[in-house]
Amino acid sequence: MVAKEFPNERISLENLEYQKYGDSPTIRSYTKWELFEENSPLKLPTEAKAGSVMVNPHVLLSGSEAFFNLPEGVELAEGKLGLSHPEESRILGFHFYALKKSYRLKITRDLIKPLIIVSHLSERAFVSHHLSIEADNIKVPIIIYDLAEKGTKSFVVELKTRDSELEILTVGKHKSISHYLLRASLGINAKVRAFTVISGGKMSHHREDYSLEGRGSELILRGMPIAINSAVDYLTNVLQHGEGTESETRVHGFSYKEGWLVHRGTAKVFESAKNSSSRVISTITVMDEGSLGVSVPMLEVDTGEIDEASHSSAIHQFDEDALFYLRSRGLNGEEALDLFVHGIGEALSGHLERLKGKARSNVVELIEGVL
Template identity: 75%
Template sequence: MFMPKVSLETLEKLTYQKYGDSPTIKSYTNWKLFEENSPLKLPTEAKAGEVAVKGHVVLSGSEAQFDLPAGIELTGGTLGLSQPEESKILGFHFYALKKAYRLRITEDLAKPLVIASHLSEKAFVSHHISIEVENAKVPIIIYDIAEEGAKSLVVELKVKNAEIELLTVGKHKSLSHYLLRASLAGNSRVNAFTAIYGGRMSHHREDYSLEGAESELVLRGIPIAIGTAVDYLTNVLQYGEKSKSETRVHGFSYRNGWTVHRGVAKVFESARNSSSGVVSEVTIMDEGSLGVSVPMLEVDTGEIESAFHSSIVRQFDEDALFYLRSRGLSREEAMSLFIHGIGEALSSHLERLRSKARSATAELVEELL
């Protein structure tokens, strides 16, 4: 069983990220909050709380419950896709981590595999789950819930000759660190949709490595900050020939909220005849809120099928708001309808999870507004 460990001496030398003048590496996450609520200052164990969703894997506090469908093998350890030396927040993650879990799936799943990560106590708790999928079609739903304290969730995903429909719903009140690290071997496809309701500080990062020929990624995201803060990072690295990736994110900030999306796509020289795109958009709903959109595209090969990126930061359309209010809706109802409509559009590509994606997004927006 492989599980990295980190010493206090190593932790002291680590930094949260490399800083610089470029907006791609500027610090938008308030790391000071994580420093003040680190595993060096808070308990690293917590009791299980009441989890609002039922899951096949439920990690609540320091406890774990499993009710896995047939065909899924459960063992321990990680896949080694993430290491504590990468950053201080990952150092904290592995320092506090008690146990890592590993799932192996080699058969199609008719219904989504539901994973819930939850914390409702004043503590720093780490959850770590690795998933291997080979020669199968698998829908997965991940609920990332942080009510109190500081929670770190790392998901490692290896996909080989498989198709994944992935829905991630983040619902935070406190501090949340989330890392998805995914590796796609040949002839693999991942359709991913992420909806995040930011908490006091939510750092959400998704890394995808398209290593195999003809591997594909479709990523859609909707980060929402209402009086809260979300720093959402998406990174796509393409190594395989004829690989394809498309990232489209539309975020919202409201009531002095901070919504940041930093999206990177890099096509390496080996990824000939590939296509890649990053579209980043943030809508600022009112004065006093912040929206930041930073897409980046780098192509190292001259044999490229297509490559594009765009960035938009805009104010909410007051004319549309006036129209909706003239039809009898309150300002809150109009904004809720607007955000919900975007969520519907983003989730339309999730064929197998469509009803669950719509339901999760609708519930999220309803509770926000």
């Protein structure tokens, strides 16, 4: 319960900062934290009714209610894995302050069809959802929908896996204020392929942390944040501890119609991660004047025994030649942008195997919903 996390809740929250300067060499925060402050659990109700969603999930966390229709091989319990803590930051302090109950899933067998998870809020409130997932010696596809229509929603997903192959598609579609944290611990021979597509809201703060702790663990991460008259702060952090680990983060984001888009991608290879490889590629395409795009990739390597380590950053303006070509074929500016982003989405989602068809349909649906 909240009282156990914060015996003196309000006093503890007041002592927490949103972001320490040490978190970023830019010595500044790109998240519009003032919006979270104005719409915090200290100012908004922390309970809300469930709303309707367009998908049929196995796990539905909507408002303050939870509904489960789990397939065989997935066990449900209450509690957390303990990979995240309230004292880490003010936003996590808010998360645990408002959290009513956390849930824990244990996947015990291979799943052919995706496990579908939905986190949803449609009322003006501050609501926290918290879900932990354990997966050992299995193969499973997972689709996570992060939907924020009104109010402020905080969703924390904790993942612990080893000797497994996971494919994760995260679809974030926001109109209001959203905080999302996926924190994953990859043990021996764990392989995770992840694709994230985000349609930003008033302020979407989306963070993914992956710790490659076991020998031979692998991560492929693809991200496509989209800020169309909205704001997205997208953080990806990869920590490689295990020997012979591999990671590749590739993000291509878009800002349009005074959109505010930032990608901060960090990778660190520790001394223990000998014979590992790490890559971070960050690209932002700014579609028009008045939009913001910021790309901040960071790479730190503590061992001299490294197979590969590289990072790159690019900020592009929309290709005027490509736009002229598409317009000459009868498309207007927004139709040309739609087609261009669809093509990027297809390319980024192509690495998903069992989720490929579902990933493509969700990317198309998401783009059509925001243009």
